[in-house]
Amino acid sequence: MSAKQPSKWAILQVVNMGTLISTLDVGIVNVSLPVMADQFGVSLAQIGWVATIYLLTMVALLPFLGKLSDRLERRTVYSCGFFVFGLGSLFIALSHGFAALLLSRCLQGIGATMIMANSQAMVRQVFPDHERGRALGVNAIVISIGTLSGPAIGGLLLEFADWPWLFWINVPIALVACVLGLRWFPKGKSTAAVKSRIDFVGSALLAAGACLLMMAAEAVKKSSAFSPQTLAEGVLGIVLLVALWLHSRRIDYGILDRELFSRRKVWLGNASSFLINLAQTATLIPVTFYLQSQLGYSAWATGALLMLQPLVMGFVAPFAGWFRDKYGGSAPIALGSLLCAVSMLFVALFPDVTPITVGLQLAVFGIGIGLFxxxxxxxxxxxxxxxxxxxxxxxxxxxxxxxxxxGIGLATLLVGSMGSAGGAGESFGVPIRVLFGVCFLFCIAVTVAGRLVPKEKPTQESVSV
Incomplete structure (x- = not known):
């Protein structure tokens, strides 16, 4: 193919580039926070906002920018996202004050949101239905690697360079991706979406509710307990999401789009994704604590064992995508969620939990989420x-x-006392077995719900905007 007509697989690499840098920067900064706190003369609690504000920006703006991208030219929004991300990274590396650092991190989060809002949509636009499984399988690997390997890569870079280099490296990558996106991504916008209105009220309710829930989750993750303020934030976040649901029922252009969620595969798939991600996060937290505090594993050894999950997923996901493209998605979804459920039994039922059983749980769950x-x-x-x-x-x-x-909330609710004076000796006692048992039920529920998904093979349709 000519340079003006790149292969769709070449376009996928640009998409994966954006997915990697936007997910990697969620965790890559965590290992540098103590050094940054020392340099800017702030407390560790204050410097924690460098990580939190990035996530808050993404959670607040994802649906709104997704809706906006459907109205505008997706190619332009996506490519400009790379530019904004790179600009935010540049400003972070050059920051001399804490306020400037936070504002720059927020700008970087806006760019990451513009990328994340369009990554899977671009794959859908470029690949026909019978090839989307393989393409999104590769993209799922990148999401997992970027999400889980951020701290490890950040720690490795800090062995050889100062913390600003964690952000300097983003600048050339983002600029190259921006240029390639403008040149390679298909042009055109949907005429149907241009006519639809934007639900500003719903977007605000969703942003505020999700941000309050995330702030509550971050607070309980640090303190391993529910304070009155944390509970208030969580309850108010849930109230706002309920208000969003009631608001969306009154209009036909809501951010919770009626047409979108009237399709069984969409609402059931999102509900299933919620439960699987909940189970993954809720079980990773106590496993990480157990390996370090009970077995005496170093942070590096713990990280190496936890990497089993994305590594196994990386081998399985492309096969799952290929199978879906050829035979349909119902079998991989059901088998994947069933394996996720089975993995919980290694902890919930085994009399002794050892590094081997933890490794088995991580590996089997990795196979499950790779398929799912x-x-x-x-x-x-x-x-x-x-x-x-x-x-x-x-x-x-x-x-x-x-x-x-x-998942963070559930883990804190059931095993938040793990490691405290009263819970240190419990090791993998009753509370944590209950946690894995609950997650087993969630994964089984996804398996059962999978029977409701229409068993259809992907069509040979052409790509569409």
Whole structure:
């Protein structure tokens, strides 16, 4: 192919580039926070906002920018997202004050949101239905690697360079991706989406509710307990989301799009994704604590064992995508969620929990999410109307974060005392077995719900905007 008509697989690499840098920067900064706190003369609690504000920006703006991208030219919004991300990274590296650092991090988060809101929509636009599974399988691997390997990569870079280099490296990558996006991404916008109105009230309710829930989750993750303020934030966040649901029932252009969620594959796929992400996050937290505090593993050894999950997922996801493209998605979704459920039994039922059983749990769950995510994402994006694919992709990313928030809350509720004076000797006692048992039920519920998904093979349709 000529340079003006690149292969769709070449376009996928640009998409993966954006997915990697936007998810990697969620965790890559964490290891540098103590050094940054020392340099800017602030407390560790204050410097924690450098990590939090990035996530808050993404959670607040994902659905709104997804809706906006469907109205405008997706190619332009996506490519400009790389530029904004790179600009934010540049400003962070050059920051001399704490306020400037936070504002720059927020700008970087806006760019990351513009990228994440359109990543899966761009795959849907470029790939026909019978190839989306493989493409989104590769993209699911990148999401997992970027999300889980951030701290490890950040720690490695800090061995050889100062913390600003964690952000300097983003600048050339973002600029190259911006240029390639403007040159390679397909032009055109949906005429159907241009006519739709934007639900500003719903967007504000969703942003505020999700941000309050995330702030509550971050607070309980640090303190391992529910304070009155944390409970108030969580309850108010839930109230705002209920208000959003009531608001969306009154209008036909809501951010919770009626047409989108009237499609069974879309609402059921998002609900299933929420539960699987909840189970993943809720079980990773106590496993991490157990390895370090009970078995005496170093942070490096713990990280190496936890990497089993994305590594196994990386091998499985492309196969799952291929199978979905050839035979349909119902079998990989059901088998994947069933394996996720079975993995919980290694902790919930085994008399002794050892590093081997933890490794088995991580590996089997990794196989499960490799089968599930690649297939489920492809099914959702293929079921969504082409004119609303950015909104569908952004809501799917939003659901992933909400599932992680709920997982943190569930883990804190059931095993928040783990490691305290009263709970240090319990090791993997009753509370943590209950936690894994609850997550087993969630994963089984996804398996059962999978029977409601229409068993359809992907079509040979051409790509669409």
């Amino acid at each position: 995510h690649a297939t489920n994402n492809a099914e959702i994006m293929s079921a969504a109307p082409g004119s609303k694919s950015s909104l569908a992709g952004s809501l799917l990313a939003m659901v992933r974060y909400l599932g992680q928030i709920a």
